[in-house]
Every structure is written in structure tokens, then in C-alpha cells.
Amino acid sequence: MPEAPWPPGIEPLVPVPGYPNxxxxxxxxxxxxxxxxxxxxxxxxxxxxxxxxxxxxxxxRTRGKPAIGQLMEISxxxxxxxxxxxxxxxxxxxxxxxxxxxAHAIDTSAAPLDPNFEGHGRIRxxxxxxxxxxxxxxxxYAVPVQETWWRPPHLHFSVFGPSCLSRLVxxxxxxxxxxxxxxxxxxxxxxxxxxxxxxxxxxxxxSVGSLHLGFVHDIVLRGRxxxxxx
Amino acid sequence: MLPTSQQTIGPFFPKGFFGEADHDLTRISxxxxxxxxxxxxxxxxxxxxxGGAPCVNxxxxxxxxxxxxxxxxxxxxxxxxxxxxxxEGRYEFRTVIPGGFTDATGTRAxxxxxxxxxxxxxxxLLTTVFFPGFDTAGDPVMASVPAALRPLLxxxxxxxxxxxxxxTFDIRLRGEDETPFFDL
Numbered sequence: 463m464p465e466a467p468w469p470p471g472i473e474p475l476v477p478v479p480g481y482p483n484x485x486x487x488x489x490x491x492x493x494x495x496x497x498x499x500x501x502x503x504x505x506x507x508x509x510x511x512x513x514x515x516x517x518x519x520x521x522x523r524t525r526g527k528p529a530i531g532q533l534m535e536i537s538x539x540x541x542x543x544x545x546x547x548x549x550x551x552x553x554x555x556x557x558x559x560x561x562x563x564x565a566h567a568i569d570t571s572a573a574p575l576d577p578n579f580e581g582h583g584r585i586r587x588x589x590x591x592x593x594x595x596x597x598x599x600x601x602x603y604a605v606p607v608q609e610t611w612w613r614p615p616h617l618h619f620s621v622f623g624p625s626c627l628s629r630l631v632x633x634x635x636x637x638x639x640x641x642x643x644x645x646x647x648x649x650x651x652x653x654x655x656x657x658x659x660x661x662x663x664x665x666x667x668x669s670v671g672s673l674h675l676g677f678v679h680d681i682v683l684r685g686r687x688x689x690x691x692x
Numbered sequence: 693m694l695p696t697s698q699q700t701i702g703p704f705f706p707k708g709f710f711g712e713a714d715h716d717l718t719r720i721s722x723x724x725x726x727x728x729x730x731x732x733x734x735x736x737x738x739x740x741x742x743g744g745a746p747c748v749n750x751x752x753x754x755x756x757x758x759x760x761x762x763x764x765x766x767x768x769x770x771x772x773x774x775x776x777x778x779x780e781g782r783y784e785f786r787t788v789i790p791g792g793f794t795d796a797t798g799t800r801a802x803x804x805x806x807x808x809x810x811x812x813x814x815x816x817l818l819t820t821v822f823f824p825g826f827d828t829a830g831d832p833v834m835a836s837v838p839a840a841l842r843p844l845l846x847x848x849x850x851x852x853x854x855x856x857x858x859x860t861f862d863i864r865l866r867g868e869d870e871t872p873f874f875d876l
Binding site for chain 2: 469472473474478481484485486487488489492493494496497498499500504506507509511513541542543544556558564566567568569580581582584618620627633648650651655659660681682
């Protein structure tokens, strides 16, 4: 039995104008449709053994050595298409530092590294599907292509749901950033409502207290997992 | 609720997310002994883009049944692994030859699913690798692929490596002999 297809407008349109890598990496042939079988429906029983829980606080990995930047908490829930929480989902976050530089050998931009910021963490959702990371707000950075454009501040998320089909790698954006409208990658999603679901909500600052800003972002995985499908 | 859109994994997926056994499907974790069931083998290849240039730091995830064609039955076998391509676009997994099985889609020949993500890939790509020496004629996934493209999904046996049989499966994202990918 085929899975429900992606609803229209939610998947990125490829190749992406202004993003030359998509011109050389996107397959020329359309993908071949096929039904999901046992391989796609099953999931590793104990993925967290191989991908163990790590640090949820990216902003101060070593006590007394805080990263530079605007302190923030990002929290939310991982849900399925029926709105049910996905408990125990492995969730990975990675990001640029406050200057817009990744702590990765491939990033050769001139922006400074922060010796106190590695910019990645891995945790699991709790019984209500909740996750929370403390970090610093990432900076924007220019994409090194001939006709350069700027990536808005964003967080990368990798989430392992209950099956191969629910595997999701996505990005999250910040509300009100003028670069969002100019970002080739965010704007590759045709549907405006789908794009808006990739933008976090800011929590009222008074409700999160004086330590950090708070943003909320829910992630919805493909599938309806509480009721097995025939 | 509507699913969250996919976005590219980008070029900067952190090396810090990888443990030393992540590419080894035969072990459930770095500190666990490998499964005793099945024949351990190496699967390796390159990931290239149009023109044959290598893809660097492409992220590959591999997922398969155990040597008996089962999921979750052998507590010492996770059946899942992840790795990244090096500066020459090369990847390597250690696994066991999977068993075939029958599910709702039909009788499956021994195979593994491979997911490819990377810079320039806005969505993850999903393909399937079949191991030589088994009858794939009745496999429903192989049957969904145009006949001329089916050889592109077969791993090739290569020289032995450290006493293990070794197989090659090159992934060409675009262009000549482009790898068939699937939509689920």
C-alpha cells in the first residue's frame, strides 16, 4: 500500500534558481514511485545506542566557557500527521555561530570561529514529544556563489521518526528576519503556509524570564504512527 | 497536520555527530560485539555529481534486514548505519549480506536501502542496492525500474578486503549512468 504522497506545495521545487549546486546534484530523471514495504516501515530498535544522547546546551558546553552570542532556547514538539507526539525520537541540531560561521573544516568563510561553540547537539524527545536546546542565535552568512545571496539565521534539524519514511532533515528560521524573503532555500518551498510553518514563534520575553530569549518550533513527521496502517 | 517540509542537509553536517561504529551495521554501538549471524561484508563506492566530480561530505544512511531477512529479531544487529563521503567522494559501510523476505509488496530479493543527502540536494534521495548472486527477477522494486536501468542498482563484487568479501556501489546523482532513485 503506497504511503500518502507529500501534499502539494510542501516539497522544495528543484533545481533552485541561484543555487548552482542544485543544478549539478539534482537527478535529471524523476524518482520512480513505488510502494513502501517492510524495509521502509521498520525502524532500528535501539537507534539511540548508535546515536547516543549528547548535550542539550550548545551555549556553554564547558562550564564557565560560554559561547558568544544572543542566548536563546529553542523548544517544541515532534508530532505525526495525526498530531500525536512522537516520543523517543532522536533529534539532532546543528548551526552556525553568532558570526555566521560553522565549526566545520569545509566552511572557509572569513567570519570568526568561536572556540567555545561547536554548534551541534543530539537529544531525544520525551514522552510528550518535547525537545529543548539552549544555544546562541546563529548569524547570517553569504553563500559563496558568483551571484551571492545571504542565508538568514537558521537552525538545521535532523529527526528520526518511527520509520524510514518519517526520516526528516529540515531547517528552521526566525520570525521577522528580512532575509527570510530572499533566501533561495526557504523560498524553494512553493506553499506560503508551508514556509510559515518553518518559521519559529517567539515566546513572549516576559514568559521566559531574563536568562535567554525563547523560540518555539514544532516539527511534523510523515505518517500516523499510533495506529498501524495495513 | 501537514508534514514539515524537507530542506537540504547542506555542506556542514557536523563530523562530531559520527561515532566510530556508525558505518558498521553489524554492531548496535561502538562498544558492542558484532552480530554472529550472517556473512560480514564491505560495501563501498563513490558519490559523484554531474560530470563525475566527487561529492564531499555527502551523508549516507543505510538500512536493511538481517541475514535471515528479519527486522529487529537479532538483538546484536541494528541494521542501520550512517557515514559521510571523504574528499574523493568515497564512502564505506560494513554490513552482512541481508536475507530476502516476503512482505505486502511481494517477495524481496536481498537488498539494502540507501539514503543520500548533501549540499545541493534539497530532498533526501532514496535508492536500493541489490547484492549479486541472488535472483532479482521477481523483486517488486526491481520490477518497478525500467529494464535498461536495473543493472545500475546491482552492487559489484570487488577484491576481498581484510578477509571480507567486498562490494562496490557507485552513486551518480546526475548525468551519465545516473543512479535510479525512488519516491515513497
